[in-house]
Amino acid sequence: MTQNRPVALSLLGFAVALAAVGLALSLSAEDERRVEVLPQPVSQMAQPSPERHTVMVEVVRIGERGDTVIAGRADSMADIQVELTGTAIGSVLADSRGEWVFVPTAPIPEGLQVLTLADKAGGPPSRVLTVISRHHGQPARTILVPPNDRLRVLSGSSRQDFAALALERTPTGSVTIAGRAEPGKGVQAWFGKGLAGRTQADPDGDWRLDLANSAEPLVRVESVDAKGKSQVRLDLPMPPPGQNGAPQSITVQGSLGWRVAFPDGRIVDVVDASAGR
Template sequence: MTQNKVIAAVVGVGALALLVWGLSHMQADRTAGTTQTAAPAVAEAPSGPSAVPTFDVVRVSPDGTAVIAGRAMPGAAVTISDGDRELGTVTADKRGEWVLTPTQALTPGSRTLSLKMKTAEGTEVAADETVTLVVPDAKRDIAGRKQNETGGALAVVTPRQGGSRVLQSPVKTDKSLAVAIDTIDYNRAGAVTVGGDAPAKAEVQLYLDNTLVGHATADLQGRWSITPERLVDPGRYTLRVDQVGADGKVAARAEVTFERQPIADSDSRAVVVVAGNNLWTLARHLYGEGIQYTTIFDANQDQIRDPNLIYPGQIFILPTTAGPAGGGPAGAGGHH
């Protein structure tokens, strides 16, 4: 925060609906080969060519049928792999968008999806992100608990730098929330990255137990990510995000309780999912990074807090009167 914009007044002492249509139509389109479809333009979805291939959509229905989509360079051959097995290769269209509908249903279990492209010039480029995908067994949820119906799949994209992003949640999320926390990534050392949603270009502030630990501006898709400088020791914490309006007031507020309680290293499974109250904790081995933990929160009304309340440690942002001030809050994904 810049000195000409912020007064630190401490109070008190103390995924994307890009291709949902594909799930309802893909059964009729199954052929002996991989189906390739042009992605429709959706205003709120990421669009345009990408010099590095990316995942934008991973959707798996209860019967295992899937739609996987993303971006690459126009005309590039894009190959999607499930571990060491290729799911298929498709060609990015003139907008750099690609879509894969695998011809076989995905079997239950956990897997890592990777991505690479070969440009028209013959250059191969690997994605700098992977997707951890968990497909539940019949009449169970992703944590293996029995239930009357097959639960929803979980798809989480994790980049080499920055926080994870949920492409498919096991439960329906409330898209009406003005601001929400949906992921917390952390490792054994206690380095934490918190991510969530807010209106596009909205300014957000993150508090850990009423202490300001970072701020960011949501990107054009409404995604924000904050990596506090401090390490977080094991324990139970309250995380709060405030969306601050142009007038300097809190416009919307969300809060979750977070417990940093790592799963034992002795577990030999590559991916472990543990269910909690309105959350899931995902543990997996990332190459070169050791065990990575991600807590995924159900974005629902339980997160909402009164924006008019004044909290101990709350920081007030003064509205600017002479236009945008230089050196304002860093963009989403920055370290603060």
């Protein structure tokens, strides 16, 4: 397990690692303005050590052309396998503090891709879903699916209402909807005529709704102004509860986007930016 160490040493070590990656990765100035970064890099957060053999992703940067940097924490000296949509693309060894940085040798392709990072010694993987559309000049949509928490849409994605939106259903039936919006923008969800949840985008533009199980076939998600008036509204089909042990699969959901089913029974719908407009 990663040992506790002085905060100053942790900050210095991680800063040096990221600086080295910055020199190795030749992102253009335009790409640098369009990178995906978690709201608070690991070097700025007091994080608990991950559970044994758990790989935690804490920094993701994806340029417009697919050039990528991923960094996080794991066990000390853990050997981490990295796959892209089912194909191994490399591995990375965590240092003595459990910190690691991975730079793929080739850009991430266009369309929906799934990056899976797992300790070769076993343990639950972390996953990063990316949607890159180079022809439209839009920031990559990036969704983090951590092993022990609900999904998150990462900062850096467009703040246009529902331009970056994902819906997850767990094997127990619970639902999480996450996205990006202008800071302070209200977001609410409905099952039928009943309000299921309400929240506001935080100062970074991130929002998330954790909802209880429901038998309703649709969930309505809408952004609202300061007076509570609906502005953008989407009716999304509820994915069925997943099944443990099923192979990973990606299916196109008509004009709504993609559905990804994982072997641990989690199902994630990545909603297309133009859905419902």
